[in-house]
Amino acid sequence: MTSLACEPTAALRPERLVTAQFVRLLLVTFGSGLSMYLLTSVVPLYLAASGSGGIGAGLSTGAMMFAAVAVELIVPATLRRLGYRTTLAIGLVLLGAPSLLLILTSSLPLVLAVCVIRGAGLAIMVVGAVALVAELTPPGRRGEALGVYGVVVGLPAALGLPLGVYLTGVVGFETLFVLAAVCSLAGLAVLPGGPARATDDEHHVKVLGGLRGSGLLMPAGVFAAVTLAAGISITFLPLASQNHTLVAAALLVQAVAAPGARWLAGWLGDRIGPRRLLVPALTLAAIGAGALAFVGTPAAVLGGAACFGLGFGAAQNLTLAIMYDRSPRSRYGQVSALWNLAYDGGWGAGAILFGFVVAGIGYPTAFALTAAIVALAIVPATRGTASPLG
Numbered sequence: 001m002t003s004l005a006c007e008p009t010a011a012l013r014p015e016r017l018v019t020a021q022f023v024r025l026l027l028v029t030f031g032s033g034l035s036m037y038l039l040t041s042v043v044p045l046y047l048a049a050s051g052s053g054g055i056g057a058g059l060s061t062g063a064m065m066f067a068a069v070a071v072e073l074i075v076p077a078t079l080r081r082l083g084y085r086t087t088l089a090i091g092l093v094l095l096g097a098p099s100l101l102l103i104l105t106s107s108l109p110l111v112l113a114v115c116v117i118r119g120a121g122l123a124i125m126v127v128g129a130v131a132l133v134a135e136l137t138p139p140g141r142r143g144e145a146l147g148v149y150g151v152v153v154g155l156p157a158a159l160g161l162p163l164g165v166y167l168t169g170v171v172g173f174e175t176l177f178v179l180a181a182v183c184s185l186a187g188l189a190v191l192p193g194g195p196a197r198a199t200d201d202e203h204h205v206k207v208l209g210g211l212r213g214s215g216l217l218m219p220a221g222v223f224a225a226v227t228l229a230a231g232i233s234i235t236f237l238p239l240a241s242q243n244h245t246l247v248a249a250a251l252l253v254q255a256v257a258a259p260g261a262r263w264l265a266g267w268l269g270d271r272i273g274p275r276r277l278l279v280p281a282l283t284l285a286a287i288g289a290g291a292l293a294f295v296g297t298p299a300a301v302l303g304g305a306a307c308f309g310l311g312f313g314a315a316q317n318l319t320l321a322i323m324y325d326r327s328p329r330s331r332y333g334q335v336s337a338l339w340n341l342a343y344d345g346g347w348g349a350g351a352i353l354f355g356f357v358v359a360g361i362g363y364p365t366a367f368a369l370t371a372a373i374v375a376l377a378i379v380p381a382t383r384g385t386a387s388p389l390g
Contacts, residue, residue, distance in 0.1 A: 025133070028187040032091070032092060032096075033155070033157065034156035034160050036118075036180075037161050038164040039177070040164070040235075043057075043115065044057030044235050044236075045239075046102070047111060048239060049106075050108075055356065055359070057235060057351075058235060058351045061231060061234075061347070061348065063112045063115040064115040064119035067118075068119040071123035072126075072344065075127040076131070078124070085191050087124055088124065088129075091120075091121045092185060094120050094124065095124075096182070096184025097184075098117040098118050098121075099114070099177045099181040103177050126336075126340045127336050127340050130149075130320070131336040133149045134332045141270065143266040143274065143321045144263075144267055146266050147262055148263065150259055150316060150317055151260070153262075160255075161255050162249070164176060165244060166244070215323075219320075219323050220319065220338050221377070222278070222315070222377040222380055223316070223319040223346070224345060224346035225346065225374050225377035226312055226346070227347045228346040228349055229308065229370045229373070230346075230347060232350040232351060236358065237251070246301060249302060250301050254305040256309065257308075257310045259313055260313065261312075261314040262314065262317045265277055265281065265314035265317040265318050274317070275318075278315070279382055281311045282374065282377055283375075284307050284311030285308050285312050286311070286375040287311075288305065288306070289308055289374050290367070290375075293365070316343075319339065320335075320339050
């Protein structure tokens with residue numbers, strides 16, 4: 001009688017979200033993210049200081065992101081063959097160790113080569129981590145789990161983006177390169193406690209296979225538009241304004257707003273559905289991107305950074321949650337890779353194209369065009385929220 005009486009209470013008890021394995025994953029994610037974000041705005045500054053200009057700055061971000069896109073296509077299969085521990089260990093090394101080579105040279109071709117290698121490491125980390133979040137957490141709390149993960153991913157951005165720009169004038173580029181390497185490589189000490197293997201039914205679907213009618217293209221496409229603007233703002237705002245204090249403050253505001261919005265969007269999405277929140281998130285992102293057209297006005301830059309950070313963070317959670325909701329467990333690896341393809345592809349394309357566009361029309365007009373692209377993404381998002389296969 002006692003056991004029967006306890007069963008209803010146990011059934012109502014929410015499944016545990018934070019486990020030891022999830023905490024270890026978050027620690028690895030934090031270190032690798034800090035390694036990335038410390039140098040995200042610093043490498044373009046490093047190249048600009050050595051005479052490579054805006055085009056070189058854009059190429060550095062683009063090289064890293066497009067290398068990530070290429071590698072993300074094979075990460076799900078690698079996870080299936082090598083397991084999580086070995087694959088993530090390779091990612092930590094590729095992301096961290098090449099940073100030390102930047103101490104030796106500022107030559108554009110060699111810096112781009114380092115960015116390519118780091119991009120490969122980034123691809124492994126983001127695809128592997130996002131897929132692992134889905135595997136380690138209960139389906140009924142997946143949006144919340146992605147929100148927690150988003151906060152931990154966002155913390156390195158909140159710390160690294162402004163801190164990297166600020167510290168260039170305090171400790172110099174070389175010290176930052178060493179710090180970035182240490183942050184990533186330290187994760188190797190945490191990995192032994194994580195799961196060794198992916199489940200048998202995961203990761204066997206090709207990344208770009210079976211997308212027609214899957215409902216994955218709309219959220220991936222609109223998210224790519226937002227990440228395009230993110231890559232542009234983080235790469236070129238330090239070059240568009242000579243006020244590095246303002247730039248550091250704007251990057252901090254954007255980076256702090258994003259993880260909070262990402263968690264809140266996940267919490268609300270679990271309760272009212274992520275599709276209902278996507279259009280408001282894109283609207284905020286478009287407003288924020290447009291504010292950068294007034295790059296000479298501090299209030300516009302800071303306000304725009306806040307709006308874009310909120311929209312960007314919410315869009316990160318919502319698009320990923322929508323994609324997981326529309327996919328069986330056997331496609332979790334595909335979803336993770338496809339979402340990250342949209343993230344890195346949009347980021348890289350924005351950085352490269354903006355570098356060429358801004359040379360002809362200037363920063364204000366180029367930032368306005370970026371906002372228009374984000375605003376256009378609202379159209380398919382509006383249609384997509386009306387249909388489960390949108």
